[in-house]
Amino acid sequence: MKLLSDGVKRLLAVGDDLEAIQRVYQEKLSQMGLAHFLYAEAPCAIPSINHGAVPFFLSCPETLQESYLDAVSLTGDPVILELPNRVAPFTVAEAVEIHVPAEKRGRVLNRLDKAGLGNGLVVPLNARQGRHCSSTVFAAKRGREGTAVLAEATHRVHVLTTYFHQRVRQVLDQRPSARPNLLTPRERECLLWAAGGKTAWETSRILKIAERTVKFHLANASRRLDTANTAHAVARAILRGEFVP
Template structure:
């Protein structure tokens, strides 16, 4: 416990000193090598049926193909992990969540995640004084946490949430497109649509009969035009701009 405790305190101090989402992300990536997770995300639980993941996203380090799929299909409204956050304040494993056998979309979320390297994970529910709830999830193909490690990750999640919340949302609430800014081409939009469906660059290249390099160039150009820094943000911004459904 002493080792995990000291490591956790050191990580917490580094998170508290972070001045950007990138710095917080770097700390959590490093912590993954200690606690045994590979991916993570910190996002608020939807407060209405019309909200999607980007509306309350604070930090994202999911596989890009899964994140794009999750956003484009509105999985945040059906994710049983998010639903469990509303019911408890104690950290829990995804595998501990009971999924209603009649909830087809909830089962789909859990059934599809392992194919993207997210077989299990730990979720830390965070309930704020204003009544909002946030899920800090840490996952991978598998996860094996001792009680001490779970307690350490619980503490780190709380401070990472506080630090990231102080920086504001990861995506703007609306897009301001400068007059004269370049528009996405038909091919760029096609590539974004397939990215939103969870397809890799290679899979999209096969579907559209293009080279993988050409597909990646289309996505990079579209990201530059929309001001996105990664694929999940590109999909979210394209949806908000009405470029894809």
């Protein structure tokens, strides 16, 4: 319990620096044997992470994000499908069991496990009206060891994540609504489609511009927002209030 109480105290004391809040959360998760997390919001009506789950913070490398999307592309994201039905934590495997047809279940679970994402715990969180929010944490170990880590850490993860979410919302709610925009309208538009899961090619078809032009605008947006990739740029743009997904 000392680990949990220390984590809660530090989250409450760290101030209004969102990146510092994230670091405390990640540090405490790591001490529980959890390697990565994804804190995201999604529209209620959208059944797939490819079409609406917007990452605010994520510690998963981009390759792991792609592996997760590849695994759930067979059926749509079971976590997003299950979120409306839950208030207590549940595992990714449970969501797969409920929402993935039996004939595809093994393939989805194998893909997730191969990527190191087979042992995931989802914590549903309160979100803005018409949206769902959650933090999904993934065990560092695979197989039965990872399952045991999740089972042992569930209560602590639930409490810690609730405080993490509370601190993030406090900071965001205190920020002025009127803030100078860093992005051009076209950069914002390209990022908005990226937030909805569209590729550069798909966005180019929608906006009727060349794919290389979309990539140019996305690269410029990442540079202006001082981020390493498009996913991070989307997250920072939302946090800055550049757009609402």
